[in-house]
Amino acid sequence: xxxxxxxxxxxxxxxxxxxxxxxxxxxxxxxxxxxxxxxxxxxxxxxxxxxxxxxxxxxxxxxxxxxxxxxxxxxxxxxxxxxxxxxxxxxxxxxxxxxxxxxxxxxxxxxxxxxxx
Amino acid sequence: xxxxxxxxxxxxxxxxxxxxxxxxxxxxxxxxxxxxxxxxxxxxxxxxxxxxxxxxxxxxxxxxxxxxxxxxxxxxxxxxxxxxxxxxxxxxxxxxxxxxxxxxxxxxxxx
Numbered sequence: 001x002x003x004x005x006x007x008x009x010x011x012x013x014x015x016x017x018x019x020x021x022x023x024x025x026x027x028x029x030x031x032x033x034x035x036x037x038x039x040x041x042x043x044x045x046x047x048x049x050x051x052x053x054x055x056x057x058x059x060x061x062x063x064x065x066x067x068x069x070x071x072x073x074x075x076x077x078x079x080x081x082x083x084x085x086x087x088x089x090x091x092x093x094x095x096x097x098x099x100x101x102x103x104x105x106x107x108x109x110x111x112x113x114x115x116x117x
Numbered sequence: 118x119x120x121x122x123x124x125x126x127x128x129x130x131x132x133x134x135x136x137x138x139x140x141x142x143x144x145x146x147x148x149x150x151x152x153x154x155x156x157x158x159x160x161x162x163x164x165x166x167x168x169x170x171x172x173x174x175x176x177x178x179x180x181x182x183x184x185x186x187x188x189x190x191x192x193x194x195x196x197x198x199x200x201x202x203x204x205x206x207x208x209x210x211x212x213x214x215x216x217x218x219x220x221x222x223x224x225x226x227x228x
């Protein structure tokens with residue numbers, strides 16, 4: 001089946017620094033990828049929709065200048081958390097839709113646990 | 118907003134069937150019912166989906182009521198590894214709209 005690789009799985013960074021998270025579709029082309037954030041004991045919250053070759057669409061309340069998304073190819077989307085602060089500590093998850101219209105929905109990455117100290 | 122309602126938690130004895138209910142009374146005619154689960158600190162995993170007929174695969178069975186306003190996910194022989202949060206989601210099969218997650222049901226399988 002479709003596989004989405006997400007790296008790193010865990011990252012600890014100092015407050016004020018930037019962190020990049022990669023999401024790769026390994027065996028299919030993904031025209032659309034989604035980024036979610038999940039706080040402890042809460043559900044996944046959609047942050048943004050990433051379309052290959054165009055600007056990302058952000059959900060209300062998500063700062064586009066803080067969470068930079070790049071989807072430069074059909075197999076890679078990146079999320080950069082700029083000037084991270086402790087409140088950005090969370091579990092970040094990407095998902096991808098097969099360009100061919102994967103009828104089973106979306107494939108998810110394994111997630112990235114970000115801790116800002 | 119999520120269009121489904123699920124109980125917040127359930128327990129199931131290991132080896133027994135786990136029946137997870139979901140209400141989706143406002144489902145549209147072209148929307149499917151999808152089930153995903155999330156094991157602790159992992160990304161969600163697809164389980165099964167259906168439109169109106171009951172479905173079965175190697176992981177689970179999906180029973181959808183005739184009026185499509187509710188469904189039940191059945192794990193026939195629950196194991197400790199099935200302990201997870203289970204999400205019921207309705208969406209159209211085609212298109213690139215994102216999955217909208219509700220709060221899900223936290224299933225605890227007990228030895």
